[in-house]
Every structure is written in structure tokens, then in C-alpha cells.
Amino acid sequence: MIKVGIIGSTGYAGGELVRILTGHKNAEIKWYGSRSHLDKKYADVYRNMFQIVDAACMDDDIETLAEQVDVIFTATPQGLCSSLVNEEILSKVKIIDLSADFRLKDVSVYEKWYKITHKSPQFLPEAVYGLCEINREKIKNARLVANPGCYTTCSILSAYPLVKEGLIDTDTLIIDAKSGTSGAGRGAKIDNLFCEVNENMKAYAVGNHRHTPEIEEQLGYAAGEEIVLNFTPHLVPMNRGILVTEYAKLKKEVTYEEVKKVYDKYYGEEKFVRVLEKNVYPETKWVEGSNYTDISFQIDERTNRIIVMGALDNLVKGAAGQAVQNMNLMFGLDEKEGLELIPMFP
Amino acid sequence: MIKVGIIGSTGYAGGELVRILTGHKNAEIKWYGSRSHLDKKYADVYRNMFQIVDAACMDDDIETLAEQVDVIFTATPQGLCSSLVNEEILSKVKIIDLSADFRLKDVSVYEKWYKITHKSPQFLPEAVYGLCEINREKIKNARLVANPGCYTTCSILSAYPLVKEGLIDTDTLIIDAKSGTSGAGRGAKIDNLFCEVNENMKAYAVGNHRHTPEIEEQLGYAAGEEIVLNFTPHLVPMNRGILVTEYAKLKKEVTYEEVKKVYDKYYGEEKFVRVLEKNVYPETKWVEGSNYTDISFQIDERTNRIIVMGALDNLVKGAAGQAVQNMNLMFGLDEKEGLELIPMFP
Amino acid sequence: MIKVGIIGSTGYAGGELVRILTGHKNAEIKWYGSRSHLDKKYADVYRNMFQIVDAACMDDDIETLAEQVDVIFTATPQGLCSSLVNEEILSKVKIIDLSADFRLKDVSVYEKWYKITHKSPQFLPEAVYGLCEINREKIKNARLVANPGCYTTCSILSAYPLVKEGLIDTDTLIIDAKSGTSGAGRGAKIDNLFCEVNENMKAYAVGNHRHTPEIEEQLGYAAGEEIVLNFTPHLVPMNRGILVTEYAKLKKEVTYEEVKKVYDKYYGEEKFVRVLEKNVYPETKWVEGSNYTDISFQIDERTNRIIVMGALDNLVKGAAGQAVQNMNLMFGLDEKEGLELIPMFP
Amino acid sequence: MIKVGIIGSTGYAGGELVRILTGHKNAEIKWYGSRSHLDKKYADVYRNMFQIVDAACMDDDIETLAEQVDVIFTATPQGLCSSLVNEEILSKVKIIDLSADFRLKDVSVYEKWYKITHKSPQFLPEAVYGLCEINREKIKNARLVANPGCYTTCSILSAYPLVKEGLIDTDTLIIDAKSGTSGAGRGAKIDNLFCEVNENMKAYAVGNHRHTPEIEEQLGYAAGEEIVLNFTPHLVPMNRGILVTEYAKLKKEVTYEEVKKVYDKYYGEEKFVRVLEKNVYPETKWVEGSNYTDISFQIDERTNRIIVMGALDNLVKGAAGQAVQNMNLMFGLDEKEGLELIPMFP
Structure with a gap:
């Protein structure tokens, strides 16, 4: 069972990660990170999860988290993930970043378009752009995946x-x-x-x-x-x-x-x-x-x-679904696990 | 594996039955009945099912159907199911009717509110009202379940x-x-x-x-x-x-x-x-x-x-989901099988 | 030409007042009050009014306002209008309050349901409940009208x-x-x-x-x-x-x-x-x-x-339209003036 | 007062013509043409017009119509207007066609894209493309205006x-x-x-x-x-x-x-x-x-x-509003008459 932590679990992408991972056979969410809803029950933030998720929202202390989980999803504003990662963290836990921090290889392009200073450009060369259909093989061995934008x-x-x-x-x-x-x-x-x-x-x-x-x-x-x-x-x-x-x-x-x-x-x-x-x-x-x-x-x-x-x-292939697809690849699981969600109509 | 036939598979409730049963571990749809889309590929009627369902829409000949499947869902207008059932059919196959034909025990009430003549009132006493939380035990032994309205x-x-x-x-x-x-x-x-x-x-x-x-x-x-x-x-x-x-x-x-x-x-x-x-x-x-x-x-x-x-x-608890819940009960399966669908938000 | 001031002109009800009064033959808005958008052009707040309204949002100083206009609409949160009115103001200008401040005759009921202290209960006896079809005659002579809720x-x-x-x-x-x-x-x-x-x-x-x-x-x-x-x-x-x-x-x-x-x-x-x-x-x-x-x-x-x-x-009969209907009555105009708005379909 | 006939008054564009013309000071609808709702009260088809329009839907006999009105709007499927116009009609009444029949000067282009035979190509040279801001002067003298598509x-x-x-x-x-x-x-x-x-x-x-x-x-x-x-x-x-x-x-x-x-x-x-x-x-x-x-x-x-x-x-500038703008030009009225409709927000 892969132990999962989510930093930023109460945004819409975070909520979708929770929905998808809750139905995933080989993963278990251990950490529902949310600064804005700290200590509130997760199901009070997303009432669709009433009687499905019992956990409360936790602070997103990445050091503690890195000890307790196998993979961290960061579904946070630009600039946060890059301020959290370091060699020690990456040696302990895989990171799938749903923000833009590690998507652009050229830090000057990042800083020009996002108008913030990149906190850890040293990891840009290593980060793998997580578009599974195109970078599948690289993703399998990645420690840090930049999940693409929607x-x-x-x-x-x-x-x-x-x-x-x-x-x-x-x-x-x-x-x-x-x-x-x-x-x-x-x-x-x-x-x-x-x-x-x-x-x-x-x-x-x-x-x-x-x-x-x-x-x-x-x-x-x-x-x-x-x-x-x-x-x-x-x-x-x-x-x-x-x-x-x-x-x-x-x-x-x-x-x-x-x-x-x-x-x-x-x-x-x-x-x-x-x-x-x-x-x-x-x-x-x-x-x-x-x-x-x-x-x-x-x-x-x-x-x-x-x-x-x-x-x-x-929210799925454009965010949380692709992030889980990346996780499946990184952990050697069936790429489809947890993702055989049939489109709902109407 | 329970073999399933659906009469009226291309209405919205029928489509939802297909969505739910496609994810059901112990059931397999054998018959996608639809008079209005006869011979058309099912995925051409509901394109969400493209590359998921390969079958074509079939005519709803209940005699043939009764030979080939274990349970028939009728998601059809009022009056159709009651015109199809008879002792022979019921001896071969279980029926879960999503229309109103077998919901009211008093045929005169049915005929007054629905303004049609009931074709097989002799099965009204036997039909079980399929509100699972209330009639669970009766449903387990039923041949004919009247699935409640939404x-x-x-x-x-x-x-x-x-x-x-x-x-x-x-x-x-x-x-x-x-x-x-x-x-x-x-x-x-x-x-x-x-x-x-x-x-x-x-x-x-x-x-x-x-x-x-x-x-x-x-x-x-x-x-x-x-x-x-x-x-x-x-x-x-x-x-x-x-x-x-x-x-x-x-x-x-x-x-x-x-x-x-x-x-x-x-x-x-x-x-x-x-x-x-x-x-x-x-x-x-x-x-x-x-x-x-x-x-x-x-x-x-x-x-x-x-x-x-x-x-x-x-379309779920108000129609197709409850119908599958009834099927699970009738076939001795885990009542939740295929139905652990997490509400989608937003 | 009736000179009109609106306090709270940038809420939805205020915006609807502007829409309706702009098409009113006998009224002219002199004062677009809005604290939250002070000095911004009104048409920058509601871009539908581009090239229709040229004025900027003004502070809502009721003393100045009372000198310059004939009627003031207050489309503001509960408690504001009752903190503004006094005998001097009411001697100079008519007031149509779209908040709840003067709707309930019994101040204790107001304070119980709204959980705020009423600032000028002395005007409650005088205020006329502005439901035109029922209180038409009283409205005609009112200085202070409490426009009903939607x-x-x-x-x-x-x-x-x-x-x-x-x-x-x-x-x-x-x-x-x-x-x-x-x-x-x-x-x-x-x-x-x-x-x-x-x-x-x-x-x-x-x-x-x-x-x-x-x-x-x-x-x-x-x-x-x-x-x-x-x-x-x-x-x-x-x-x-x-x-x-x-x-x-x-x-x-x-x-x-x-x-x-x-x-x-x-x-x-x-x-x-x-x-x-x-x-x-x-x-x-x-x-x-x-x-x-x-x-x-x-x-x-x-x-x-x-x-x-x-x-x-x-926003119309439930707020701004009824407020204008009240104004028409209070100023002896045709009750329908500015209000012959044909419902839009679809 | 300009007397107006509408052929096809019960489509959405027809309904919008009725809404706009009902508020027009110099025009009066004399003929609410609608084959599909013949003899039904217009306000039973569009209930927003209850107590505003009392007329019933009439058959669209263009000969009679041409005697009774000054201008005819045709808000009908492609091919109808071109089958109705002839020299006699055009000598009696102005026509504003909301269909595509007279929009394209080259009849072969029309027949290729619309896949129907044009019934009166002889009027194509005369028809004026009614985009007011561009063809204003020509529209003023036109007998037949092709109202542009949305x-x-x-x-x-x-x-x-x-x-x-x-x-x-x-x-x-x-x-x-x-x-x-x-x-x-x-x-x-x-x-x-x-x-x-x-x-x-x-x-x-x-x-x-x-x-x-x-x-x-x-x-x-x-x-x-x-x-x-x-x-x-x-x-x-x-x-x-x-x-x-x-x-x-x-x-x-x-x-x-x-x-x-x-x-x-x-x-x-x-x-x-x-x-x-x-x-x-x-x-x-x-x-x-x-x-x-x-x-x-x-x-x-x-x-x-x-x-x-x-x-x-x-439905307005893309259909009925522009049609009325054309009418205003054709009859020497203020181009804005009936069209000073303030956009509704929200």
C-alpha cells in the first residue's frame, strides 16, 4: 500500500485527488494537508466525503510528512513546492507537483511568466514533465514529477x-x-x-x-x-x-x-x-x-x-487524474489503477 | 458472472445502468436493448462509452433475452414491462422494472393515475417494492422487483x-x-x-x-x-x-x-x-x-x-443505482458492489 | 426631472436601480454612491453601462446628498440606512430604503432576527411598507419607504x-x-x-x-x-x-x-x-x-x-423595480414610468 | 405608425422581434404569423407576453399581408422568403429577411452551402446586405434587406x-x-x-x-x-x-x-x-x-x-435588433428607436 500525503488537499484539484485516491486499490491517503482548514474535518470542507473520509485537515509540515509517506502531491499555488523540496526530502519521498514550479526547464522563462523567483532551480534538470503518454519511461524513474497544466x-x-x-x-x-x-x-x-x-x-x-x-x-x-x-x-x-x-x-x-x-x-x-x-x-x-x-x-x-x-x-486528466497516472508509473503499478472512471453523462 | 440484459438501454436511466454495471465486478451486460437505436453502436448513442462498450443496440425480444441472461432491467415507458412478463419469463429470469408498472399494489390506483390498462395485474401481489433500505429481506427472494421512482x-x-x-x-x-x-x-x-x-x-x-x-x-x-x-x-x-x-x-x-x-x-x-x-x-x-x-x-x-x-x-439512487442495489440483493452479492461511487464535486 | 441619489449603487440591486432609472423619463441619477469602488468609473464596475453612464462612484455623504437630490435609494446592508436618517434629512429628501431597517414595525422583532441594534426606531411608525399593490395610498405621501424584501x-x-x-x-x-x-x-x-x-x-x-x-x-x-x-x-x-x-x-x-x-x-x-x-x-x-x-x-x-x-x-419587482414603482407613487408620476420592461425570453 | 407583419413570429428570433417592436414608439405589429401555432394566442406560445400581446397567431399569407402592413419581417427557415417575394409584393411592402436567402450575391454559392435551389435569384442584385454600420446609406433606400447572420x-x-x-x-x-x-x-x-x-x-x-x-x-x-x-x-x-x-x-x-x-x-x-x-x-x-x-x-x-x-x-444585434435597426433606417426614423435597450446584468 502506497502511503500518500497531499499538500493542498482542499482546493478543487486536491479534492479531486482525494476522490480518485479513495478508490485506488494500492494507495492510501495518510495526510490531508490544508493550511486554510487546519484541524477541520476534511468531510466538513467537502461534504461529498461525509462518511467516506474521517480524517481532519493537517498542517503541511513537509519534513514530518516525508517520514510518513511514500509520495507527496503538492496541489498548491506557484512557488510553494519549489520552496519545500530539497535533497533530503527527495531522498525520502517522491514528489508529484501539480503547480508550475518544475514544468519549465528554463528558470528565466518561469520567472518572466510567473513573476516570482524560483526557490530551487537546481532541481529543474532532474524534474520530469509528467505527460504520461509522451514521457512514460522517464516518469517511471523520476523522484520529482512536474504534473502538466490542464x-x-x-x-x-x-x-x-x-x-x-x-x-x-x-x-x-x-x-x-x-x-x-x-x-x-x-x-x-x-x-x-x-x-x-x-x-x-x-x-x-x-x-x-x-x-x-x-x-x-x-x-x-x-x-x-x-x-x-x-x-x-x-x-x-x-x-x-x-x-x-x-x-x-x-x-x-x-x-x-x-x-x-x-x-x-x-x-x-x-x-x-x-x-x-x-x-x-x-x-x-x-x-x-x-x-x-x-x-x-x-x-x-x-x-x-x-x-x-x-x-x-x-480536474482529472488536466490535474488529479494525470497525477495519479504519474504515481502509478513511478511505483510500477498498472497505469490505469484507480483511473478507470467512466465518464458521467448527462 | 451475472449476465444482464437491459431493455431501454438508451434512455438516461438506461445509460446510467450501463455506466454502473460496466464497473460492476460480478455482472456483465449481454444485451443492450434499444428499439429507437437498433443496430447502431451503443457508443454512438452515448459517446462517453467510446472504447468502453463495443456492443451494438439490439431489439428487445424478451423471449430470446430470457434464455441468455440472468436478470433483465426494464428502463422503459409505463406499460411496457407489464406487457412483457409472464410466468414463463419469470421462471427463467429475474426482472427489475424501473417503470411504475409494478409499484402500486392496487391496480385501480395505477390505472387512474397512469391512465393505461395494466397488462398483467396478476403479478402485482408477487412484485416486491425495491426500496432496499426498507424491503431488504423481501427483495432477496424476489423474482420481480418494482424499482421505486426517483x-x-x-x-x-x-x-x-x-x-x-x-x-x-x-x-x-x-x-x-x-x-x-x-x-x-x-x-x-x-x-x-x-x-x-x-x-x-x-x-x-x-x-x-x-x-x-x-x-x-x-x-x-x-x-x-x-x-x-x-x-x-x-x-x-x-x-x-x-x-x-x-x-x-x-x-x-x-x-x-x-x-x-x-x-x-x-x-x-x-x-x-x-x-x-x-x-x-x-x-x-x-x-x-x-x-x-x-x-x-x-x-x-x-x-x-x-x-x-x-x-x-x-439517475443513481433514484433509478439505476438502486436497481443495481436490488440486483445485488437478489443475487446474494455484497449490496454495495459496483455502487461505491464517490460523489463528484464540483 | 427628479434628481436621484443611490447609496450602494454597485451591489446587484444598486446596479439594477441604475439600469431601470437610466431608462426613466422623469428621473436622473445624480449620485452613484459606492464606498467599495470610490472614484472608479461606474462603467468600470458594471461594464454593461459602458458609454451609457459616464459618472464615477462617489462617497455616500448623506448630508451633501440631501442637498442635491430629491430622493435617495439606499441599497445597503442592514443597519446603514437607519444610522443615516434623521429629521433634517427627511425634511429635505425622500428616502426609499431597500434594506430591512424600516420594514418591521416592532423594533424588538427587528433586533431579534437581524441581531443588530436599530439606530433610529423613532422613524418606524412613520415608515411606510412599500408594497405598492397593497399600500399604494400611504406610499404616495410617505417621506420614508421601506422597500420590501424579494x-x-x-x-x-x-x-x-x-x-x-x-x-x-x-x-x-x-x-x-x-x-x-x-x-x-x-x-x-x-x-x-x-x-x-x-x-x-x-x-x-x-x-x-x-x-x-x-x-x-x-x-x-x-x-x-x-x-x-x-x-x-x-x-x-x-x-x-x-x-x-x-x-x-x-x-x-x-x-x-x-x-x-x-x-x-x-x-x-x-x-x-x-x-x-x-x-x-x-x-x-x-x-x-x-x-x-x-x-x-x-x-x-x-x-x-x-x-x-x-x-x-x-432584482426588479423584488428590489429595484418596486423601489422605482414606489418613487413614481411618491412623486405623483405614472406608476408604470420606467417599468414597462418586457420580460426577456429566452 | 409603421404597420408591421412578422412571418415566423414564434421562433426565438421572431419572439425577440415581438419583444423589441412592442417597445417601439413608431411601429405596431399587425400580424403575428406562425404556421406551427395557428390560431393559438401569441401569449400562450410566449407567456412572457401575457397581458402585453393579445393577438392570436395568424397564417402567413403574404398577399393579404402586403395589403395590410408597411414592412414584413421574415424570420423563417432558409428558402421560404425567396419563395414568397415577387415584384408585386415588393412594390407594396418592404421586406426584411432574417434568413440567408438574400445574403449571398452569388446564387451558386448559396445553393452550394445551403443545398437548396434559390426561388428568386432575380432579386439578389437588388437586395441590400443589412449590416447597418457598413451599408447604412444603401439600406435607407432598400425594398429588400437581407438581415445578416448572428x-x-x-x-x-x-x-x-x-x-x-x-x-x-x-x-x-x-x-x-x-x-x-x-x-x-x-x-x-x-x-x-x-x-x-x-x-x-x-x-x-x-x-x-x-x-x-x-x-x-x-x-x-x-x-x-x-x-x-x-x-x-x-x-x-x-x-x-x-x-x-x-x-x-x-x-x-x-x-x-x-x-x-x-x-x-x-x-x-x-x-x-x-x-x-x-x-x-x-x-x-x-x-x-x-x-x-x-x-x-x-x-x-x-x-x-x-x-x-x-x-x-x-437574438438582438445578431437578429431581431439589427432587423429593427434596418427598419428604422428604411423608414427614415431615428436609427436607435426601440433599441435603447440597456444590457441586463447579471
Whole structure:
């Protein structure tokens, strides 16, 4: 039984970790860290867990924690995880960080986009970017995994085969992303009130969303060259779900079937990426509550562009689900353990 | 492995049966019945099941079905199940009917409220009302189970201990119920369009909703006398969830703690009924996707009334989940098998 | 042109006052009071007003204000208006208070339910309860109007004819109310975040909501005797709208037509109360954005109860619209001026 | 008083025409055409109009109609208006067609995208494309106005100044559009049920939405050359509102201020187009219920692209509001009459 500690267990991503790990056969949560709800019963913070979780919220003292658990998930604001890790901690316990602290290899890019000083850049080379379908082998041996962002996971998985195979002109790549509101977290902000979000839609962080360099870096590895692209996030009146619509010029004429083969090559054996059938497009509802990413594409011969669409649940494959998938890999378990969550409809 | 057939597998309740049974260790769906989607792949009707269910929709020929499966769920409009069952069928296969056909013992009440002629009233005496927490022992030996309605389950479970213990004047019992829209089914009706339901709320079927006699009959058994009450359903702009608010005069002065003890007596050992703590009221979101019914109450000393609130997911404990709970009982399985679904939040 | 000042113009009710008064032919807003957004442009707080309102938010100094305007609307938390009014102010300017400060005649009831000390109980006898359809004549001559609560307006108007005519046993009156989320205001609270409210429903303040004594007092005047009743509010995932469902025993047998006549007697000439046709029930969407209250009822012969339903837009007839209706009456204008807002559908 | 007839008055766009025209000082609806609700009271189809509209739905006999009214709005499926107009009709009455029949000058393009034969192509040269801000003068003298599509209005107005001034490389123009569900109409389709749309988002008609050629044609006029672009619509769980996000490469380096001047040149005097301030992006909620289009843009120096965002209410500026704006122009009225609808928030 893997002993698990969660730092930041009362945010939405933390709550989802608890939901998923509670159903995991080989893991047991030992530590429900939450500074904001210290000593309160966890089930008083998330009443769905009444009579399921009996524990109380604990302080997040990482030294103590490292003695008691095998893996720590940090579902905390940017800058916290990097201020906690050190060699001693990493020698005792594996860390899966759901924040952005270890996602970008270049510390100057991190500091420019996040506007904070990185506390432990020495671990950046070691940290493994935890996009399981792409970095599976590296993840297996990692001590420190940087769990990808929600927008990022969806954006990268959708474009990856095209970029890797050199099918598109990466200069023309545009990602228009739409997200449910749980991505904004459980903080009490006027902008996230029901009456402000409901019956409303808007773009935000246009040209400067922090997931941009993460997408650029990872797709850049696939392309073997630097990529600069447009990424525009939008807020949608729904709880869960990310949908990305990606546009790029095709380098040469290809048929639907040829591109489909490319996607199948990369994802045909993947449990958690579903390449949809022709003319079927992803809908966020079809993946809700599950660890799936659904992907589809359309070639527009009029403009010679390919339009790729991807959908996932931002709290599952976009956060907690992928984190557990990483844990499974790191501990040599069946990658699917605890994650065979069937999407809920309606 | 229990072999399962579903007649009406493409309605919302049928879809939820498929979701739940797909995760059930001891059951296997052999027959995805659907007249309206005959021969279409099931995953083309419910795309959440893509790469999970490979089967196609089949015609619902009950004779063939009875040879091939151990249990049939009928998730069909009123009148269908009663037209299918006969002694031969029941000798071969167990039936769990999610329609109202076998819920009311008095055929004249059925025909009055449902305005159709009952096709097989001879099985009414035998049919067991499948409210597991109340009729557990009878269900275990039943061939034919009448799975309760969604409103009904919530209404009865919330009031049952009060009625059974004679704490309230049943003449004063009023049930004000609120339901998400999936209760209205997947039929294409203008009234259920997004734009008609969203940002809207209304009462409907005031004074004549068909779940009324079902609640009255079952609570009447508990009371040992006939009960006539008001039940008013309302449509709420959400997919899932039923919330009932019940009002009744207390027969004598009782404290919160005394009533709490009564509820604990009936539900303290129940897995799927959670009696909440003082001053915590049920919210539909806290039970979403799960088989729980959450119950709480408040005593109003000013009016000497008790206000009881109950919440459940209409597609799970209000339909498919309870149906599987019944199946587990009928086949001697762990009652919880396949149903340890953790509520999803948010 | 009536010069208007609004104290608390940046809450949801304040914003609705601005929307309505901007379209009012005989009134002009001179003062957009808002402490929380001082000196910010009003249209930066409510961007719907961009290029419509050019003014900035001002401090709410009531002495200065009283010199410059003819009427002040206070859309502020409980306790503020009563701390501002005095004889000098009232001699200069009319006040329409959207808070509860002057709604209850008995100061001890106010202090018990609101748990604050009333700062100017000497004005309670003079204050007129601004439910236009019932107190029209008194309002015309008032200096200080207590604008009714949103739940209250809907609850009282729905039951008033029955109570006034002695048709129901007021001891049996139960009000089950459902409200959109704008009633909770624009404060940044976790409970009102999109993800907490969406796909969710709950009761709250069971047995102790502050609108209870207000309803009891006003219906008590109609009945000519004290009334104690149950009022249970519920939160619904929609922005606007209140729906009340009221239950009471009829004192004697009456027909639908007889009761309809009673409703028509009170509301037949009223512009803003629409008594619906038989078997048509109110829906909040049908009154959205308008000053209407829609009312309908059903007699249940099985239980000898009448079920009355009422719907209004909590920000219009339940707050700002009724406040403007009061202003029109107080200044001798056409009661409908600025209020002929056609409900928006969908 | 302008006498108005509406053919197709019971769709959502028809309903919005009724809402707007009911508040119009110089127009009076004489004919509520609706085949599907023939002889039913209009207020029984749209209960928001109870006690506001007393008329019944009438058959849409255009010959009779042409004798009785000054202007006919056709809010009907594609192909109907073109089957009704002829020289005699047009000599008697002005026609504002909300369908696509007269929007595309090239009949072969119409027939290719709409897959129906055009019944009266002879009127295509005469028909004026009713985008008021661009074709104002032509509209004033038109007999037959083709009211633009909802997506189209938003897409064109947002890009127009950039295209007209040659600031962008039109080959790189991509329009990612998001729409509320009322755009799908009031037809009873499973895809538009509450439970299918709520908590869901998807792209549809990727690469082949019918509004594409309309956008291309109109922007082509502005550019003085043929334009082929990508337009991708998405369905969003809200009733009203369209948001477009447009991407294009800038031909040369320009500053925010320079581009702002260009937008102000075209829209600075326009009542119904609001160019927002720097770093403020459009939200559909801020224009809900009004005739405004809100536009904003951001220059991304990293990619040398401009991202333009536009928002409008699809039923108002995207349909009925613009139709009334056209009527005002055609009859020499104040263009704003009946359209000073203040956006409703929340």
C-alpha cells in the first residue's frame, strides 16, 4: 500500500485527488494537508466525503510528512513546492507537483511568466514533465514529477502527432482554448461568482497566459525547434471541462486517412487518449469525471488548414487524474489503477 | 458472472445502468436493448462509452433475452414491462422494472393515475417494492422487483422514520420536491430544450404527479393507516439531483437529539443513507453521481413543525443505482458492489 | 426631472436601480454612491453601462446628498440606512430604503432576527411598507419607504387575497421558496462561486430566515390576527428569479372559479401582478427582467389544500423595480414610468 | 405608425422581434404569423407576453399581408422568403429577411452551402446586405434587406476596420466563434436538450458552417479581393450571446494606439458598436438583451498577430435588433428607436 500525503488537499484539484485516491486499490491517503482548514474535518470542507473520509485537515509540515509517506502531491499555488523540496526530502519521498514550479526547464522563462523567483532551480534538470503518454519511461524513474497544466495537457496531446511528424507549419499554430470554471480554483473572487460566470463567456489573459511557454517548450521538443504560438483561454459557464480548437497550415496535402493513421500511431494503444471517428468531434461532457482526452480533427481543403479539437476534464486528466497516472508509473503499478472512471453523462 | 440484459438501454436511466454495471465486478451486460437505436453502436448513442462498450443496440425480444441472461432491467415507458412478463419469463429470469408498472399494489390506483390498462395485474401481489433500505429481506427472494421512482425514493426515505415511529401527524405532511432535468428523459420536447429550462424554474403536475400514490402507499404501510398528502414537483436548471423539503406537524414536543436518534436507528447502519450532522442540510451536488441519499432535518419550535430535507441523484439512487442495489440483493452479492461511487464535486 | 441619489449603487440591486432609472423619463441619477469602488468609473464596475453612464462612484455623504437630490435609494446592508436618517434629512429628501431597517414595525422583532441594534426606531411608525399593490395610498405621501424584501414581495402578493378574504386557515400556511443566486449579492464568498452553485440545489436558513417576520407581519395585517408560518428558502442555479410555492388548508370548499374571482378582485386592475389562466403555472423565466409578479393556484380536493405559486424577478419587482414603482407613487408620476420592461425570453 | 407583419413570429428570433417592436414608439405589429401555432394566442406560445400581446397567431399569407402592413419581417427557415417575394409584393411592402436567402450575391454559392435551389435569384442584385454600420446609406433606400447572420455580424464588425485598412494579411484570418444555444432555434431536437447542452461544450460544422461564405463575401468587399478563411462555431451552455476570437498576422508593425485609432475611425460615432478600453475584453453578459456589439483587441508582439474579440447578443444585434435597426433606417426614423435597450446584468 502506497502511503500518500497531499499538500493542498482542499482546493478543487486536491479534492479531486482525494476522490480518485479513495478508490485506488494500492494507495492510501495518510495526510490531508490544508493550511486554510487546519484541524477541520476534511468531510466538513467537502461534504461529498461525509462518511467516506474521517480524517481532519493537517498542517503541511513537509519534513514530518516525508517520514510518513511514500509520495507527496503538492496541489498548491506557484512557488510553494519549489520552496519545500530539497535533497533530503527527495531522498525520502517522491514528489508529484501539480503547480508550475518544475514544468519549465528554463528558470528565466518561469520567472518572466510567473513573476516570482524560483526557490530551487537546481532541481529543474532532474524534474520530469509528467505527460504520461509522451514521457512514460522517464516518469517511471523520476523522484520529482512536474504534473502538466490542464490547458497544456489538452493542447499538447491534440497537436503532438502533427508536430512530431512534421505535418504542420508550427509558425501558423493557433490554440483557442475554452475552460470550465473549476480551473479558476476555489478562491473567493467576485469574477468567479455564479452570477458573473453564468450566462457569460469571455477571453482572458490574451497573449500572456502562463500555460503558453509550457506548451511551446513541450511542442518544441517534439518539433526539434523553437515554437512560438498563440494561446487564448476562455472562461465557459460550466464546472468542468477543457476544449481546445487548434489551427495550423498543413505543410503538404494529406488526406484524412493519412492523418488518422498518424494519430493512431501515437495513441492507438493508449488507454486514456481516444482518437474519435471521422466527423465526430469532442465534447467536454463525454469525458466528464474521467481521465480521457478525446481528440478529433478536420482538414479544410479550402484553406489547407487542419483543425484539431481536444477535450478533457481539467480536474482529472488536466490535474488529479494525470497525477495519479504519474504515481502509478513511478511505483510500477498498472497505469490505469484507480483511473478507470467512466465518464458521467448527462 | 451475472449476465444482464437491459431493455431501454438508451434512455438516461438506461445509460446510467450501463455506466454502473460496466464497473460492476460480478455482472456483465449481454444485451443492450434499444428499439429507437437498433443496430447502431451503443457508443454512438452515448459517446462517453467510446472504447468502453463495443456492443451494438439490439431489439428487445424478451423471449430470446430470457434464455441468455440472468436478470433483465426494464428502463422503459409505463406499460411496457407489464406487457412483457409472464410466468414463463419469470421462471427463467429475474426482472427489475424501473417503470411504475409494478409499484402500486392496487391496480385501480395505477390505472387512474397512469391512465393505461395494466397488462398483467396478476403479478402485482408477487412484485416486491425495491426500496432496499426498507424491503431488504423481501427483495432477496424476489423474482420481480418494482424499482421505486426517483422522487419517491427521496420522499419516502426522508419521512420514513418519522412516520414509522408515529412522530408526525401524517395529515399535515407536505412534500415540496425539486428535480434536475434528466428526470424528464431524453425525448425531444420543446419544454426540455436548454433555452427553456436554463435560467428558469417552475412547478408542474401540481396536485396530480404520478409519484404521489406511490409515496402515499409506501408511507401508509409504515404508518399502518392510509395517508393522503401533497406532493409538488419542480423543475430546476441542473442535470441531476432531487431535493425534497418535507413539512409536518410534530405530534408532541421532541428535541433535535431525540429525532436524530430515531433517524440513526433506521439509517445508522445503512451505507447509502447518510443522516447529516446538526445544521448541515443536504445539497444535491454532494451526492452527484453516487448512490447516497443525504437526509437532514430541523425542528421549528415556532410552528411545532419538523422540516426534513433529502437529496439524491435521480439517475443513481433514484433509478439505476438502486436497481443495481436490488440486483445485488437478489443475487446474494455484497449490496454495495459496483455502487461505491464517490460523489463528484464540483 | 427628479434628481436621484443611490447609496450602494454597485451591489446587484444598486446596479439594477441604475439600469431601470437610466431608462426613466422623469428621473436622473445624480449620485452613484459606492464606498467599495470610490472614484472608479461606474462603467468600470458594471461594464454593461459602458458609454451609457459616464459618472464615477462617489462617497455616500448623506448630508451633501440631501442637498442635491430629491430622493435617495439606499441599497445597503442592514443597519446603514437607519444610522443615516434623521429629521433634517427627511425634511429635505425622500428616502426609499431597500434594506430591512424600516420594514418591521416592532423594533424588538427587528433586533431579534437581524441581531443588530436599530439606530433610529423613532422613524418606524412613520415608515411606510412599500408594497405598492397593497399600500399604494400611504406610499404616495410617505417621506420614508421601506422597500420590501424579494422573497417577501413574492410570498405576500401570492397569499394576500386568500388571507384577506379569510379563505385559508393561516395556521397551516407553509411557504417553500426558491431563489436565483443574485439574491445573495455580489460579495466574494466561496458559497456563491459558480462551481459551488452550478448543478446544485439546497435549502438554507431553515426556520430562521429574516424575511419570515416580515411576511408574518404583513399577512397578519391582512388577516387581522397574528400569523406564524414556515418559510424555507432554497438556492437555485440561476441568476435571477424567485418562485414561491405556498400550501394552506382551505377553510371551506371553494371552486377554482370562486378563488379566481378573489384574485381578480385584488389584482385584476393591477399592471404588475398577472393572475395566470387555469392550469398555467408561473415560471421565473417569463418575468425575467420585468416588474411583473405572476401568480397561479391549484386546489387539491384530495387534501383540501390550495397550492399557490408566485414568480418574480428578485432584482426588479423584488428590489429595484418596486423601489422605482414606489418613487413614481411618491412623486405623483405614472406608476408604470420606467417599468414597462418586457420580460426577456429566452 | 409603421404597420408591421412578422412571418415566423414564434421562433426565438421572431419572439425577440415581438419583444423589441412592442417597445417601439413608431411601429405596431399587425400580424403575428406562425404556421406551427395557428390560431393559438401569441401569449400562450410566449407567456412572457401575457397581458402585453393579445393577438392570436395568424397564417402567413403574404398577399393579404402586403395589403395590410408597411414592412414584413421574415424570420423563417432558409428558402421560404425567396419563395414568397415577387415584384408585386415588393412594390407594396418592404421586406426584411432574417434568413440567408438574400445574403449571398452569388446564387451558386448559396445553393452550394445551403443545398437548396434559390426561388428568386432575380432579386439578389437588388437586395441590400443589412449590416447597418457598413451599408447604412444603401439600406435607407432598400425594398429588400437581407438581415445578416448572428455569427456573421459579430465576425464582420470585429474584423472590418483591420481588413478595410489593409492592416492584416487576410490569408491568415481565423475566426473561432462561440454561441449560446438560442442560436439553434426552438425546434425539438435531442442535441439541444438541457441535459445535452448543460455542462458541455463542443465545436460543430467545422469547416462547413453556412455563415462562412457570408463572412468571406462581405470582408472580401472591404478588402477589395477574395478572402477564404476558417470559421469554427462552438456551442456554449448559455441562452444568449456570441463571442468571436479572431486571429490574423499584422502586415507591418503597429502599436495598440494606432489600431485603436482605426477602430475609432469606423466605430467612434456608432451608437451600437462599443470599442472597449485597452485590456478590457468583451463578455457576452455585458451586452445581453441589448443591440450592442462590444469589440476589443490585443496585439501579440511575440507572434506578430492581432487577436480581436467581439461580443453581441445573437437574438438582438445578431437578429431581431439589427432587423429593427434596418427598419428604422428604411423608414427614415431615428436609427436607435426601440433599441435603447440597456444590457441586463447579471
